[in-house]
Amino acid sequence: MKLKRLFVLAASAVLSAAAFFGCSSDNSSASADAPAAAEAAKVKPLVVYWTWSETHNTKVVAEMLKAKTGADIALIEMVTPYPTDFGSVMQLGQRDLQQPKAPAIKEMNLDLSKYDPIYVGTPIWFSTFAPPVRTFLQSYDLKGKTVALFCTHGQGNPATFKYLADAKAAVPAINYFPEVFAYKGTEAANAGSALDAWIQKVSAK
Numbered sequence: 001m002k003l004k005r006l007f008v009l010a011a012s013a014v015l016s017a018a019a020f021f022g023c024s025s026d027n028s029s030a031s032a033d034a035p036a037a038a039e040a041a042k043v044k045p046l047v048v049y050w051t052w053s054e055t056h057n058t059k060v061v062a063e064m065l066k067a068k069t070g071a072d073i074a075l076i077e078m079v080t081p082y083p084t085d086f087g088s089v090m091q092l093g094q095r096d097l098q099q100p101k102a103p104a105i106k107e108m109n110l111d112l113s114k115y116d117p118i119y120v121g122t123p124i125w126f127s128t129f130a131p132p133v134r135t136f137l138q139s140y141d142l143k144g145k146t147v148a149l150f151c152t153h154g155q156g157n158p159a160t161f162k163y164l165a166d167a168k169a170a171v172p173a174i175n176y177f178p179e180v181f182a183y184k185g186t187e188a189a190n191a192g193s194a195l196d197a198w199i200q201k202v203s204a205k
């Protein structure tokens with residue numbers, strides 16, 4: 001009789017231990033999933049850019065931004081890309097800037113609810129954005145986000161660029177970060193420390 005009770009006690013101890021460990025292992029997988037879910041739900045930065053020249057200076061800065069901020073990155077692509085020769089692109093670029101919304105860009109399948117801030121980069125063309133970048137700003141609902149503009153340029157003086165003013169004119173409802181990051185295209189690889197200082201200001205907003 002005593003032996004039988006001992007056996008019952010031992011068996012129930014084993015069962016409750018199994019139940020405990022089973023349960024605790026379920027809990028641990030639930031709590032391991034929680035940070036992953038929280039991480040997935042967290043908004044992160046997005047870098048969107050367009051580039052044309054064969055050295056892709058704006059892409060150099062865009063990739064740096066991605067590396068420094070942990071952003072996702074997306075390239076704006078034209079439905080009909082500009083030709084690669086400078087003469088044609090001078091003509092077509094000017095022509096498109098005179099249209100209210102041109103040229104067409106490809107669908108980018110962006111879930112913008114996942115992103116904030118959004119960095120938008122362009123090569124400076126005729127002292128302002130290249131036309132496909134304006135199409136991007138006009139095509140996606142960026143309201144409620146901080147949109148921080150960056151650009152690469154040639155010999156022009158950044159103080160005279162109209163990128164921010166023209167972006168505001170094209171899509172006034174966007175909350176633009178007031179300082180545009182501008183860097184000389186031929187020196188884009190050296191943009192790192194200037195970029196760090198600007199990212200800090202954007203992040204502090």
Ligand SMILES: Cc1cc2nc3c(=O)[nH]c(=O)nc-3n(C[C@H](O)[C@H](O)[C@H](O)COP(=O)(O)O)c2cc1C
Pocket residue numbers: 050051052053054055056057058059089090093122123124125126127128152153154155156157184185186
């Ligand atoms: C059609 C065209 C117009 C340009 N206009 C300007 C300009 O007004 N001011 C300037 O500083 N650079 C100007 N540039 C130079 C580009 O902004 C510069 O080379 C930029 O870094 C190129 O970037 P990407 O390699 O990403 O295309 C122009 C370039 C092109 C092709």
